[in-house]
Amino acid sequence: MTAPLRLLSALIISLVANFSFAHPFKVETQLSHQKIRSDVKGSAFVKVALTGLELSGDRPPLNLSLVIDRSGSMRGARIKQAQQAAKLAISMLKPDDIISIIAYDTEAELLLPATKVGNGKLAKKQISRLKANGSTALFAGTQMGGEEVVKFLSRERVNRVVLLSDGIANVGPSSTEELAQLGLKLAGRGIAVSTIGLGLGYNEDLMARLADSSDGNHSFVERADQLAGIMSLELNDALAVVAQDVELKLTFPKGVRPVRALGREAKFNGQVVSSTIKQLITGTERYVLIEVEVNPGLVQEELELAKVAIRYRDRDGELTEASDRVLARPASSQSEMKKSAVASVMESVVELVAREQQELAIKLKDEGKEAQAARVMDNNNAYLRSNAIEFESAKLHSMEEKAKVDTAIIKKRGKGRDWSRTRKKMRKQAYGSKAQMAF
Numbered sequence: 001m002t003a004p005l006r007l008l009s010a011l012i013i014s015l016v017a018n019f020s021f022a023h024p025f026k027v028e029t030q031l032s033h034q035k036i037r038s039d040v041k042g043s044a045f046v047k048v049a050l051t052g053l054e055l056s057g058d059r060p061p062l063n064l065s066l067v068i069d070r071s072g073s074m075r076g077a078r079i080k081q082a083q084q085a086a087k088l089a090i091s092m093l094k095p096d097d098i099i100s101i102i103a104y105d106t107e108a109e110l111l112l113p114a115t116k117v118g119n120g121k122l123a124k125k126q127i128s129r130l131k132a133n134g135s136t137a138l139f140a141g142t143q144m145g146g147e148e149v150v151k152f153l154s155r156e157r158v159n160r161v162v163l164l165s166d167g168i169a170n171v172g173p174s175s176t177e178e179l180a181q182l183g184l185k186l187a188g189r190g191i192a193v194s195t196i197g198l199g200l201g202y203n204e205d206l207m208a209r210l211a212d213s214s215d216g217n218h219s220f221v222e223r224a225d226q227l228a229g230i231m232s233l234e235l236n237d238a239l240a241v242v243a244q245d246v247e248l249k250l251t252f253p254k255g256v257r258p259v260r261a262l263g264r265e266a267k268f269n270g271q272v273v274s275s276t277i278k279q280l281i282t283g284t285e286r287y288v289l290i291e292v293e294v295n296p297g298l299v300q301e302e303l304e305l306a307k308v309a310i311r312y313r314d315r316d317g318e319l320t321e322a323s324d325r326v327l328a329r330p331a332s333s334q335s336e337m338k339k340s341a342v343a344s345v346m347e348s349v350v351e352l353v354a355r356e357q358q359e360l361a362i363k364l365k366d367e368g369k370e371a372q373a374a375r376v377m378d379n380n381n382a383y384l385r386s387n388a389i390e391f392e393s394a395k396l397h398s399m400e401e402k403a404k405v406d407t408a409i410i411k412k413r414g415k416g417r418d419w420s421r422t423r424k425k426m427r428k429q430a431y432g433s434k435a436q437m438a439f
Helices: 003-022 077-091 121-127 138-151 176-188 204-214 224-239 334-339 343-366 370-390 394-411 417-435
Strands: 025-031 035-037 042-052 062-069 098-104 108-116 158-165 192-198 218-221 241-251 256-262 267-269 272-281 285-294 303-313 319-331
Touching (some): 025 319, 035 042, 062 138, 062 224, 077 121, 077 158, 098 138, 108 121, 108 138, 138 192, 192 204, 272 285, 343 394, 394 417
Antiparallel strands (some): 256 285
């Protein structure tokens, strides 16, 4: 290595070290292939990953609204387990955190207006009042939860609605698009909506879309006795936020064309691609993955393939900026480029492509096209298997093993309980990969 290159390498290492020290997350900007062919048009994936760090000091205060389904289908063990899970959530809060509680059946009822948790006794008392009856005004419940969070809305707080439902919205606005618009509206105020679907009777498409539109979590809980565990994971997620309202902007030079985003949605404006991450969690990687086409002859020597600008709000609510860049080097042949593949990036690419194919299989199964759905799954399983071997990925191998079980259910005629369970599980897995959920 020449003296100038050694100096450049040392400078890059220094910048990365300083970045990690100065900000509440570690950043990694990588190409799926460290070397790009210079003789022909090539394609690669740019991954910008942010991982929340363990921070000292107090966590940010939480502004939480629990929105609980108490419709008739929640009678018995379900309502009791929901009460226990909600009380567990309250026990995890600090006295100065904000809590509100909404219950909904045929209409939404405000059981506890947004207030400081204190010792938690009042909140737990109100939860004990829950009794199951009536229909499912899911939209009204979610909307009221958002209104309560708005009362104490602050950039210094983690603002979140947690919605529990075991049924299908059948009172008031009930379409997936209407709930997604509500989620977008709340997200615009800085509020994430996490959804927990209980049992086999809820609408997983609606619940996943509501969470997706606000960058919240989505969980599938088949049995009521699993609710407490999921609620604990949800609260741990909210309590581990280290940065919020993260905006990433990637600027590509002339000759590099951004093609598409995998997983997390992004906006394309010429050579600039932007995306947002609502919250960063300690120990959890969240990322943006962009496919690019590179014109022949562009990578003749080390090239700055993208400039990365990052803006976010820290735990004090202060707006902070950071930057990084993505570098590429030339490959003289396809085999050289292939050898330069970065396994961790390709694992993310394969995971998201495979999830897209699994969602296609769901759509085909829904349409009664079992044979086509089965072919999609078989081809996708082979895709997972070959890449698991090539990149020595335990994660991709595990995905393939689980997908084999799902494929067997898809190949069965009809849409009974086994398909309902499998469909919900597959939708949750697809959403978890897209949103890079911590659990």
